[in-house]
Amino acid sequence: MSRGLLAYSIGIVVFLAAPIVIVVGVAFTSADFVSFPPTGVSLRWFKRVISDPEFLGPLWNSAKLGVTSTFVSLALAVPAALALVRHRFRLGAAIQAFMLSPLSLPTIILAVGLLFFVARIGLAGTFLALVAGHAVITVPYVLRTVLAVYSGVNREVEEAATVLGAGPFRAFWHITLPLIMPGVLAGAIFSFLLSFDEVPVALLLSAPDTTTLPVSILSYLVYNYDPAVAAVSALQVAVIFVLLLVLERTFGLQRVMFTSSNK
Amino acid sequence: MARKDRPIGAIARAGYARAAGLIPMMLFLVVFFIGPLLVNFSQSFAGPGTMFREYRRIFTDGYYLLVIFQTVLLGCAVTIGCLVLGYPLGMAIARASGRLKAALMFAVVAPLLVNVVVRSFGWMVILGNQGVVNWIGSALGLAPLELMYTWWGITIALVHVLLPFMALSIASVLEGIDPRLEEAAKVLGANAFNALRLVLLPLSFEGIVTGSILVFTATVGSFVTIMLLGNASTMVLPLLIYQQLTVVSDWAFAAAMGTTLLVLVATLLWVQARFMRPGWRQARTV
Numbered sequence: 282m283s284r285g286l287l288a289y290s291i292g293i294v295v296f297l298a299a300p301i302v303i304v305v306g307v308a309f310t311s312a313d314f315v316s317f318p319p320t321g322v323s324l325r326w327f328k329r330v331i332s333d334p335e336f337l338g339p340l341w342n343s344a345k346l347g348v349t350s351t352f353v354s355l356a357l358a359v360p361a362a363l364a365l366v367r368h369r370f371r372l373g374a375a376i377q378a379f380m381l382s383p384l385s386l387p388t389i390i391l392a393v394g395l396l397f398f399v400a401r402i403g404l405a406g407t408f409l410a411l412v413a414g415h416a417v418i419t420v421p422y423v424l425r426t427v428l429a430v431y432s433g434v435n436r437e438v439e440e441a442a443t444v445l446g447a448g449p450f451r452a453f454w455h456i457t458l459p460l461i462m463p464g465v466l467a468g469a470i471f472s473f474l475l476s477f478d479e480v481p482v483a484l485l486l487s488a489p490d491t492t493t494l495p496v497s498i499l500s501y502l503v504y505n506y507d508p509a510v511a512a513v514s515a516l517q518v519a520v521i522f523v524l525l526l527v528l529e530r531t532f533g534l535q536r537v538m539f540t541s542s543n544k
Numbered sequence: 545m546a547r548k549d550r551p552i553g554a555i556a557r558a559g560y561a562r563a564a565g566l567i568p569m570m571l572f573l574v575v576f577f578i579g580p581l582l583v584n585f586s587q588s589f590a591g592p593g594t595m596f597r598e599y600r601r602i603f604t605d606g607y608y609l610l611v612i613f614q615t616v617l618l619g620c621a622v623t624i625g626c627l628v629l630g631y632p633l634g635m636a637i638a639r640a641s642g643r644l645k646a647a648l649m650f651a652v653v654a655p656l657l658v659n660v661v662v663r664s665f666g667w668m669v670i671l672g673n674q675g676v677v678n679w680i681g682s683a684l685g686l687a688p689l690e691l692m693y694t695w696w697g698i699t700i701a702l703v704h705v706l707l708p709f710m711a712l713s714i715a716s717v718l719e720g721i722d723p724r725l726e727e728a729a730k731v732l733g734a735n736a737f738n739a740l741r742l743v744l745l746p747l748s749f750e751g752i753v754t755g756s757i758l759v760f761t762a763t764v765g766s767f768v769t770i771m772l773l774g775n776a777s778t779m780v781l782p783l784l785i786y787q788q789l790t791v792v793s794d795w796a797f798a799a800a801m802g803t804t805l806l807v808l809v810a811t812l813l814w815v816q817a818r819f820m821r822p823g824w825r826q827a828r829t830v
Binding site: 282286287289290293294296297298299300301303304307315316317318356357358359360361363364365368370376379380382383385386387388389390391393394395396397398401413414416417420424474477478480481484485495498499502503506510511514517518521522524525529 | 563564565566568569570572573576577579580581582583584587629632633635636639640644646648650651652653654655657658659660661662663664665666667668669670674675676679701704707708761762764765766767768771772782785786789795798799802805806809813
């Protein structure tokens with residue numbers, strides 16, 4: 282890589298990191314107001330946030346929602362991926378395109394439609410409605426990562442298991458699942474992160490007792506502008522970075538991000 | 545004979561069991577993805593008054609037309625910004641190797657996963673009247689810049705949010721291009737600019753289109769950043785939909801605007817599908 286390109290990349294990395302670094306910096310301020318550079322260093326805003334039910338409740342909701350919608354996505358996407366790779370469907374490509382299509386739709390449109398839809402079927406304001414909404418968003422990602430790994434798996438290994446007398450479930454559990462595990466794990470972590478970050482669907486579908494963390498940060502930010510938001514944001518950034526490092530170790534970021542354009 | 549039959553029959557049966565694996569996801573998406581889109585469409589006709597009343601309102605009122613125009617214009621501005629900044633970045637990702645590549649990937653992907661609310665808050669701190677930009681500016685003796693609640697601030701923040709998508713789309717295509725092609729062009733006398741214009745750009749056209757459509761659709765559908773960094777004068781379609789739902793409670797009108805946005809995005813994706821037909825690129829390169 283040429284020197285110019287390297288210098289440019291460093292500049293862009295600074296640009297990309299700037300707002301995040303600044304939010305984390307503001308969180309450690311000892312002042313009563315948001316200011317950068319921070320005036321004095323303290324943990325007072327972290328202390329306030331971790332004892333504030335206004336953030337703790339939504340944090341718990343977000344975690345619960347992220348885990349539930351991830352499990353729903355796995356239960357739906359893994360069998361679908363197995364079918365798409367191993368069975369020759371007449372409209373295979375079209376089916377796959379349809380299953381990945383929620384990726385291209387702005388979530389605000391889905392959120393508005395879901396709002397009307399859950400009101401009609403009597404699920405308005407429920408946790409179930411939120412899970413359904415988030416699973417629509419996350420399931421294509423899981424499908425994509427599992428497809429990427431499974432298309433590289435040799436089918437003869439599975440056939441050998443079947444010929445030797447393993448039923449479909451045993452063959453899946455002992456042979457296929459271990460082979461596709463990297464894709465499953467990466468999809469699961471990605472799906473959790475997406476749900477954990479998602480705003481439009483959560484904003485329109487959640488009730489006061491099911492509000493998620495990003496939604497509560499957003500509404501707090503609309504009415505107040507103090508370092509408490511920075512502290513809760515910094516905590517969220519920490520969670521995301523830990524998960525991202527796990528993702529890099531288990532699967533490699535490049536494979537998660539680059540599988541999209543090949544499909 | 546039964547013994548001979550068994551394994552092949554078992555494989556066939558396993559095949560059918562697998563084919564059935566498609567059913568749950570299919571059903572789920574039909575109910576919770578197609579269902580809401582259809583309900584949204586029917587809701588847009590549910591208002592009082594004549595048929596298409598809501599759509600007539602959108603397309604005859606100067607204000608709503610302005611909002612649609614602003615939404616599309618913002619989409620174009622952010623796409624161009626991401627393209628100009630993202631192409632060299634994509635090139636850097638494609639050419640880096642080893643630890644440098646891993647580090648670069650991490651730096652580009654990590655912000656993508658940090659919540660948009662958090663990132664927009666960061667930009668509020670940077671762009672605000674007492675923010676970082678004006679703090680640096682005043683130290684240098686410059687006049688304060690008005691960036692909060694302007695299109696400039698919104699565009700900068702959205703370019704930041706969506707730049708990784710563009711860079712990754714371009715990088716994934718550039719990685720597939722043989723570096724010797726560019727070298728050959730240079731050996732044959734092309735300067736760096738001509739090698740880029742005549743060799744790299746045409747070959748990476750697909751990545752540019754994919755990235756641009758991704759960024760454009762995300763921009764015309766984004767509203768958190770605009771909600772936090774804008775005000776009433778920087779209104780866009782998604783924010784207007786949200787207001788109609790929560791402030792005015794005009795569901796039919798909100799649904800009609802949702803459908804308008806959907807048609808806008810779907811048209812673009814259709815154009816992309818046409819452009820990406822396999823034969824198209826060959827026809828161009830001949």
